[in-house]
Amino acid sequence: MMDDDPIELAEGVWWVGARLADDTFQCHAYFIDNGLNSVLIDPGSPLTIESTLAKIASIADPESIKYLVVHHSDPDIAAALPYLSDTLMRSDVVVVTEWRAMALLKHYKHRFEYYLAEEHDWTIPLSAGRALQLQFTPYLHFPGAMVSYDTRSQIVFSSDLFGGFVPDSTILISHDLDYVLDNARPFHQHYMPSTQLLAAGLGRIQKRWPTIRLIAPQHGHVVAGEIVNAAFEGLKGIDCGVFTLADADLDLRRLLRISEAKARITEALLTIAEPATLVAAINAILAGTHEARECALYVDLPGDGWTMWGQEFSKPISRPPDPAWPLVDLPGNPAAVLAIHTQDDTHPDEDLMRMLHDMSPTMRPARWFCQPPGRASRGRYCAGRRAHRPPHRAGQPARARSTTPHW
Ligand SMILES: [Fe+2]
Numbered sequence: 001m002m003d004d005d006p007i008e009l010a011e012g013v014w015w016v017g018a019r020l021a022d023d024t025f026q027c028h029a030y031f032i033d034n035g036l037n038s039v040l041i042d043p044g045s046p047l048t049i050e051s052t053l054a055k056i057a058s059i060a061d062p063e064s065i066k067y068l069v070v071h072h073s074d075p076d077i078a079a080a081l082p083y084l085s086d087t088l089m090r091s092d093v094v095v096v097t098e099w100r101a102m103a104l105l106k107h108y109k110h111r112f113e114y115y116l117a118e119e120h121d122w123t124i125p126l127s128a129g130r131a132l133q134l135q136f137t138p139y140l141h142f143p144g145a146m147v148s149y150d151t152r153s154q155i156v157f158s159s160d161l162f163g164g165f166v167p168d169s170t171i172l173i174s175h176d177l178d179y180v181l182d183n184a185r186p187f188h189q190h191y192m193p194s195t196q197l198l199a200a201g202l203g204r205i206q207k208r209w210p211t212i213r214l215i216a217p218q219h220g221h222v223v224a225g226e227i228v229n230a231a232f233e234g235l236k237g238i239d240c241g242v243f244t245l246a247d248a249d250l251d252l253r254r255l256l257r258i259s260e261a262k263a264r265i266t267e268a269l270l271t272i273a274e275p276a277t278l279v280a281a282i283n284a285i286l287a288g289t290h291e292a293r294e295c296a297l298y299v300d301l302p303g304d305g306w307t308m309w310g311q312e313f314s315k316p317i318s319r320p321p322d323p324a325w326p327l328v329d330l331p332g333n334p335a336a337v338l339a340i341h342t343q344d345d346t347h348p349d350e351d352l353m354r355m356l357h358d359m360s361p362t363m364r365p366a367r368w369f370c371q372p373p374g375r376a377s378r379g380r381y382c383a384g385r386r387a388h389r390p391p392h393r394a395g396q397p398a399r400a401r402s403t404t405p406h407w
């Protein structure tokens with residue numbers, strides 16, 4: 001339960017955040033009581049710093065603080081620096097950060113010297129045998145972002161990683177994996193730039209610190225030890241960076257559907273070599289987005305002319321693309337297009353079409369249509385094997401005909 005008292009997470013390691021009324025975005029600060037080399041982690045802002053210092057004063061002398069760890073330069077972490085600059089009297093207090101954050105932190109106009117993590121082997125020595133280790137987590141969500149780990153308590157101070165919007169700010173430590181992930185998911189979807197970067201950063205943390213007793217983030221919930229590993233794995237699967245898909249509007253749920261379709265099409269392209277199978281797969285994927293009804297693939301085959309693979313036909317048929325359908329050009333030779341039908345024959349979602357256009361160079365592996373005669377194998381089309389068929393004359397009305405698939 002969060003109240004006006006500090007909460008001890010491990011011996012000498014305290015939560016000293018300030019609870020903001022009517023705010024789902026709670027900000028946590030942490031204090032490591034380490035004598036004259038004590039540490040304040042992610043100090044906070046003018047909204048929280050007085051409450052944080054009052055909590056510290058109930059544990060130890062605030063003048064024991066030597067290190068102000070600023071995991072990145074956001075105002076919810078660092079806007080308290082001018083206040084601390086005026087309030088703390090010690091002359092040797094340092095701001096621990098990374099150079100890219102330092103470049104911004106000076107704009108807060110504080111008096112502290114810097115202790116750059118990269119110049120100190122990513123470590124702050126504390127008492128004998130104890131250190132606060134720092135780990136670079138680039139682009140999560142700041143280019144020079146980092147997290148830290150107390151070697152004695154084995155707590156990771158994860159800054160914005162594992163952060164979340166919380167429906168109940170009275171809960172600090174959570175033992176409920178689903179609850180933690182449900183609250184962390186929208187925060188990461190909005191603030192973290194990509195799933196790949198997120199998974200890479202989390203993997204670095206796990207590799208460096210195989211034993212983690214607690215995860216103490218700057219927002220959301222402290223993650224209890226028994227769900228730490230599952231929380232790492234759950235967080236790695238969160239779909240981030242979807243705003244790169246946005247042009248039409250910023251509806252996150254719609255973008256997540258498009259992002260999922262993109263991931264599944266990419267996966268399908270790795271294993272599918274046949275046009276018919278690909279069309280079936282893309283149709284199934286697009287149906288799940290609720291943005292498109294069906295798609296068909298048209299290829300202008302040498303000697304045969306436009307040939308269509310669609311989900312309503314068990315075999316490819318001779319048919320040119322219907323100009324009434326929105327088309328995605330699949331660049332290359334022979335000409336090929338993907339035609340998209342919408343649920344109600346309106347124009348498909350702009351962002352969905354843009355995603356398909358972006359993916360189009362990968363949607364026609366060269367092996368589909370470029371196998372030299374005599375080297376075709378089942379499952380791959382060889383134009384040379386169809387050369388004996390009568391050519392499809394330009395301008396001739398499209399006619400459905402039975403075409404034997406050549407795979
Ligand atoms: Fe941040």
Ligand SMILES: [Fe+2]
Binds near residue numbers: 074076077
């Ligand atoms: Fe933050």
